[in-house]
Amino acid sequence: MIHKRPSASLSSAAVLALVAGLMVTIALFVGMRRLEHDKVDLEFHQRANTRILTVQQQLDQTIQVVKVLNQTFASFEHVTREQFRSFTASLLQRHSYVQAFNFHRLIPDDQREAYEAGMRSIYPGYRMMQMEGSKLVPARFADRHLIVDYIEPMAGNEAALGLDVTPNPYLAEAVQWATDTGQPAATSLLTLAQGGGRVRGFLVVMPVYRHGVALDSVEARRAAVIGDTAAVFNAATLIEKILGENGMLNDVSVDIGVYASGEVDHRHLAFRKGNPVAVSYPKNFAGMPHWLFYDYPEPIVYDFDVAGRPWKIVVSRQEELFAARHNGAISTLIGGITASFLFAAFVQVLASRSRRVQRLVEQRTAELRHANEMLVEDIAARRRAEDALNLRQRAIEASANAIIITSAQAPLYPIEYVNPAFERITGFTSNDVAGRSCSLLWAGDRDQPAIQEVMGAVREQREARFTLRAYGKDGRMFWADAYMAPVREETGVVNHYVVTLNDITATKRYQAELEFQANRDTLTGLANRNLLQDRLRQASAYAARYGHPVWVLFFNLDRFKFVNDTLGHHAGDQLLKVVADRLRAAVRETDTIARLSGDEFVLVLPERTEEHLSPAVVRRIMDSVAEPIVMESYEFVMSSSVGIAVCPSDGGDAETLIKHAGIAMYRAKETGRNNFQFYTSAMNERAMERLRIESDLRNALERNEFALHYQPQLDLKTGRLIGAEALIRWHHPVLGTVPPGRFIELAEEIGLIVPIGVWVLRTACRQSMAWQRAGMGPLRIAVNLSARQFYQQDLVATIRDILAETGLEPQLLELELTESMMMNDVEVAVDILRNLKAIGVQLSIDDFGTGYSSLSYLKRFPIDLLKIDQSFVRDITLDPDDAAIVLSIISLAHSLRLQVIAEGVETEAQLAYLQRHGCDYMQGYYFSRPLPTTEFELMLGSVASAHVLGSIDAPAVHPETIDT
Structure with a gap:
């Protein structure tokens, strides 16, 4: 009998097994790819939103810095340069990302020359400049100029001092908008003078209005504006510090682009990290969604407002870092395909064997074939169910959020399952919480609105989203963002609840820090x-x-x-x-x-x-x-x-x-x-x-409003006129003659005492030489030095230059100092006094007896003269204590080989007492009040004609004679 050779073709059972295996594999691959993509997408959105929120909130905080600075000008009608420096020092220390603080002063062109002259008295060589391209050139003619008058810190920003920003259209637009609204306004990106034309940044400005003017309309605000305060920001450095201080620059997986405009335009790019908006991939591949093969999240574009100007942030992923995140899905796909082919081969072997047996026992072969087919289907179904369950279990255990599954059995709703993330976040193990209620998470802290929300959702068997204070096993409190959902049977009956927890403590802490910094x-x-x-x-x-x-x-x-x-x-x-x-x-x-x-x-x-x-x-x-x-x-x-x-x-x-x-x-x-x-x-x-006085005092030198009066000093032994003390007077155009007591201390505070003191020295020396050339003889000129002037590093050089310029002999210049001035720093004071003595000038201590110096210090000071304060001279004939003090000062000075001059001598009895006890010199109203230059010259002429005055109480020196 001829037997037919068994067919070597693939059996239908093997094909079915292969197809079934491939379908299960594809389903598992698609499911895992979706989970992997969603995980990447969620991670990206969390990182992107954190960076966007950080940049926006920190930029908003910069506006508060400008408002704080502007409030100083709103509180005080005139803010001095020193006050501006002192106030901004603390702001610069707290806000290191600020390039500089400015005060732009509005200067009409007809006041330009006076303004530049005033600034040159502070900053020699000062000129108003403007930017042309990336270069600084002298400011051109305009109806008015908006000048950088104050700038701090000065170091690194010298190029911006005196800059006329009026020609800059971007800044002019922001200033105009801020003036009309009274609110802060930001410029678009522009080139900063501080970087030599290479640095781009922006300014936030706020207007400064004239005090006491109603600002109830746009026209009123434009008329009242006198300038603006501004904060200068290097755009790239500012945003880099914002991200760097929050640890957001080290993440190489995220690209960020920040644009100072409502459009994504390279011309308005303020900051870039990586290559934002460079991610590209096919939206569909053969009709399938892109996430099946790609993990690239869509870029996030966010619009916000910075001081009235729209900004835009673009955040995207780096392609090379997220091109192969689906290793698990690929492994599942490869393993599933391999298993499907192996199983199909197994089925094929069984089918071939069945066909050989069928030739012998046809009926048994048919029964075995049927049994094998049923077995294959059962195995495939079991495999699919097992794989699906394993996938869900792995996904839950891999979740970064805590997942809790509880029974729906009231009233305890016991916990049946928690994932590893729950154990990591709370510290509770699965054994610790098995069979217990979720209420262990909030411990005794039940006074929370979120707990009532949970109870209501359980009663109504619905979903719920809530934020609550939760507590770990060690008692540590953390903030949790929770989502709860019921699990229903096929009949609709709820048999379980699923709860997911996300630890948001860091976000809450950051929000609290932002609120703390703001208040x-x-x-x-x-x-x-x-x-x-x-x-x-x-x-x-x-x-x-x-x-x-x-x-x-x-x-x-x-x-x-x-x-x-x-x-x-x-x-x-x-x-x-x-x-x-x-x-x-x-x-x-x-x-x-x-x-x-x-x-x-x-x-x-x-x-x-x-x-x-x-x-x-x-x-x-x-x-x-x-x-x-x-x-x-x-x-x-x-x-x-x-x-x-x-x-x-x-x-x-x-x-x-x-x-x-x-x-x-x-x-x-x-x-x-x-x-x-x-x-x-x-x-x-x-x-x-x-x-008002402070404002006028700043211009008094330029307007030649100061004058010197001279009070004669006499030798009590010979009656000769040996010198005069130069005393400053201010002839105010409105207030008349302003006494020194009303403006000297103020000049000390605002720093004008140094240029005023130099003017007094030069004028007094020049006048003394003029009297000598007129044949009135050499006179010793006494000039008072202020504390600030005394400690100037260039004091000695200044006095040497003035003496060389005027031609006055050094021994004819007497510098009057106070005790308290030198006691601030004795060692430094001794060095300065020795350098002054090396020039050859005379040194005296003014108001002696009112300070705190001791004999040990007095011996170290290289001085020539002690001046008895008039408070002691006034009552020397009436008060024994004052008389004893004066007598002690005279005796002390002579023992130290010093001369003594008494000031404030007003009566003949005082004069007689001083002569009797050996006082060397005197000055006071008994002889003459301080005299203007012309009157003093008349007195010098009468003295020169008499050569020697004779006795002090002679008619020639009587005060009425001098006054006339």
Whole structure:
């Protein structure tokens, strides 16, 4: 019998097995690819949103810095260059990303020449410049100029000082918009003068209006504007610091592009990391979604506003880092295909064997074939179910979020499963929580709205999203963002709940830090100006509603600068922290303490019905601060000066109350420090007068408003006129003659005393030489030096140049110094005095007896003359104590081989006493008051004709004769 050879073709069973295996494999591959893609996409969105939020919030904070700076100009009618430097120093220290702070002053062209001359007295060689391309050229003619008048820090920004920014259209547009609205405005990207034309950045400006002008319309604001304050930012450096300080520059997987415009345009690119918007991939491949083969998330484009100007951020993934994230899916695909072919081969072997057996036993072969087919289908179904379950289990265990599965059995709803992420986040193991309620996560902290949301969702068997305070096994609290969903059977009955938890503690902490920075002083933790104004508004409303006054205390430490100068700024910061702690301990919890800047604090003390405010409360606070402070082995006692404004009598709004309290504080400083003063309207008038005098004083030298008067000095032994003291007078065009007491101290404070002192020296020496050339003989000219002038590094060189310029002999110039001036730093003072003596000038100590010098120091000073203060001379014939002091000074001077001159001699009895006890020289109204130049020349002519005056009380030297 001929047997037919078995067919070698693939059996239908093997084909079915192969197809079934491939379908299961593809389904598993697609599912895992979807999970892998979603994971990458979620990670990317979290990173991108964190960076976008960080950049936007930090840029918004820069606007607050500009507002803080602008508030200084709104609070004070005139901010000096020194005040601007002092105020911006703390801002620059806290906000290192600021390139510079500017004050742009609006200068009409007809005032340009006067303005440049005034600036050259401060900055020799100063000229107004403007940018042309990347070069600085002299400013061209224009109706008005917007000049960089103040700039801090000066180091690195010298090129911007005096820059006329009017020709810059971008800055002009921002300034115009800010002027019209009164709000901060940002420029587009522009070239900064500070970088030599290579640095691009932007400015945020706020207008400065003239004080006392109503700003109720755009026209009124344009008419009242006098300039603007600005913060200069290097755009790339600013955003790089924002991202770097938050640890966001080290992530090489994310590309970021920031544009200072509403369009993605390279011309407006402020910052770029990587190659944003460079990701490209096919949207579909053979009709299939892109995520099946690609892990590239879509770029995120976000629009926001910076001070009125639209900005745009583009965040994207780097292609090369995310091109092969589907290793698990690929492994599943390869393994599934391999298993499918192996299984198909196995089925093929079985089928071949069945066909051979079929030739022998046809019926048994058919039965076995049927049984094998059923077995194959059953195995495939079991394999698919097992693989699907394994996939779900692996996905849950690989999740970065905590996943909890609980029973729906009330009332405990026991936990049946937690994934590894839950154990990592909470510290609880699966054994710790098995069979327990989810309420263990919030422990005893049940007063949370989120818990009520959970209970309501369970009752209603619905989904819920909530944020709650959760607690780990060690008691550590963390913030959790949770999502809960019910699991239903085929009949719709809920049998389980699935809860996912995401730890958002870091995000919450960052939000809290941002809020703290916006309302708190970073050094002391006290309220800053923003929070202070809010608290003051609340306190004012309380005072108006209940009739209980609110006290606003402007608190300033006396001589705080001494600590910074001697121990450094770190020690100064530590001292400020100690003072802040003492202020907290000295007031109630409901009171507000704020630090404005430097050593200035503001306290808001509302009165309660059961507790009244009184001066004793203020004194108690001052005493608590004045307790000794030990720092670096030194003990300090920090006294304070306090100004008090009362709401509502001294003002109803925050700015007015702070301003009036500040005025009262300066009055407390003027009255000797370590005291407090209540605000009065007279103080405001005094402050305004001080501002007017300060403004006019800056121009007095240029306008030739200063003049010198000369008070004669006589030799008490011979009666000869041996010299004169040069005394400055200010002839104000409106106020008339302003005495030195009203402007000398002010000139010291604002730094004008140095150029004024140089003018006095040059004018006095020149006048002395003019008298010599006129044949009136050599006269010794005495000139007073201020403390600031004395410690100028170029003092000796300046005096040497003036003597060479005028031709005056050095021994005819006498420099008058005070005791307190030299006692500030004895070693430095001795060196300066020796250098002055090397020139050949005469040195005298003015107002001797009123200072704190000792004999040991007096011996070290190379001086020639002691000047007895007029407070001792006035009563030498009436008060034995004054007489004894004068006699002691004369004896002390002569024992040290020094000469003595008495000032303020007004009576014949005083003159006789001084002659009797050996005083060498005198000056005073008994002989002559200080005389203008012409009158002094007339007196010199009469003296020259007489050659020698003879006795002091001769008619020739009688005061009436001199006055006429």
